[in-house]
Amino acid sequence: xxxxxxxxxxxxxxxxxxxxxxxxxxxxxxxxxxxxxxxxxxxxxxxxxxxxxxxxxxxxxxxxxxxxxxxxxxxxxxxxxxxxxxxxxxxxxxxxxxxxxxxxxxxxxxxxxxxxxxxxxxxxxxxxxxxxxxxxxxxxxxxxxxxxxxxxxxxxxxxxxxxxxxxxxxxxxxxxxxxxxxxxxxxxxxxxxxxxxxxxxxxxxx
Numbered sequence: 001x002x003x004x005x006x007x008x009x010x011x012x013x014x015x016x017x018x019x020x021x022x023x024x025x026x027x028x029x030x031x032x033x034x035x036x037x038x039x040x041x042x043x044x045x046x047x048x049x050x051x052x053x054x055x056x057x058x059x060x061x062x063x064x065x066x067x068x069x070x071x072x073x074x075x076x077x078x079x080x081x082x083x084x085x086x087x088x089x090x091x092x093x094x095x096x097x098x099x100x101x102x103x104x105x106x107x108x109x110x111x112x113x114x115x116x117x118x119x120x121x122x123x124x125x126x127x128x129x130x131x132x133x134x135x136x137x138x139x140x141x142x143x144x145x146x147x148x149x150x151x152x153x154x155x156x157x158x159x160x161x162x163x164x165x166x167x168x169x170x171x172x173x174x175x176x177x178x179x180x181x182x183x184x185x186x187x188x189x190x191x192x193x194x195x196x197x198x199x200x201x202x203x204x205x206x
Contacts, residue, residue, distance in 0.1 A: 001026070001106040002121075003201060004114035007128035008163050008174060009077060010135035012185040012193050016128055017110035019194040020201060024108070029100045031111035031118070032080065034093050036071040037061045039079025049082040058083070059092040074143070074150070074158060081162045084112075085169040094118070112166055115177025124204045125180035126197060132159050134186040 003020055007013040014030055021028035039049055041061040047054030070076055083089050094117070101107055101119045109118060115125035130138075136156035143150035166174035176182055181200045185193045 001124060002101050002119045003108040004119050004122055004125045005110040005128060006112055006115050009159055010139045011128045011130045013110045013128040015190060016193055016197045017108050020197060021108040023198055026106050026108050028108045031097050031109055033066060033071060035080040035084045036076050037065045038083045038089055040065060040068060040071055040076050042083060043079060049079045052086045052088055055083040055086045056088040056092065059089055078158060081165050087171045090171050112174045113172035115180050117172045120177060123179060124201055125177045126200055127176035127180040127182045129182060129184050130186040132156055135159055
């Protein structure tokens, strides 16, 4: 069983995907981390994330980069959104994601194009959303807990800008896949969101 969990940044899709993986005993891949690694590598290379060649060159990042805590920063998240618009980057990372999705026994993947591009054949697709205000509040709390300086207004503006880029990019724009069930987590706590997601998966599997 492949479970595809898509949605914008800070919607709760990562938390939900990890919980689903644990519940069903499946391996999990946060595909956004791959794009964050590319964005981070561009910065380490001194390149321009808006330049297709600089972004493509960064796709050869070392696996050890995936453990870099800087990948979770807002700055790297913005870089990831910028490099993800390049067709070459998406193609370079496609095979890696596809191989994970189609491994024996199944998998859970979360990102922005799992249901539309990486595993469109799976009937188990969730599209997790939340208001910009709710998402900004969550990310702001996370950053403060990590001891990072953060502006709630700045985070909200960054999320809105990232949404705009992701929805309007030419390659694999952010959208609900055909057959996906939308889950709005704006007013749900972690446990309620996970319970709702499990109920959706059970209904889709039936």
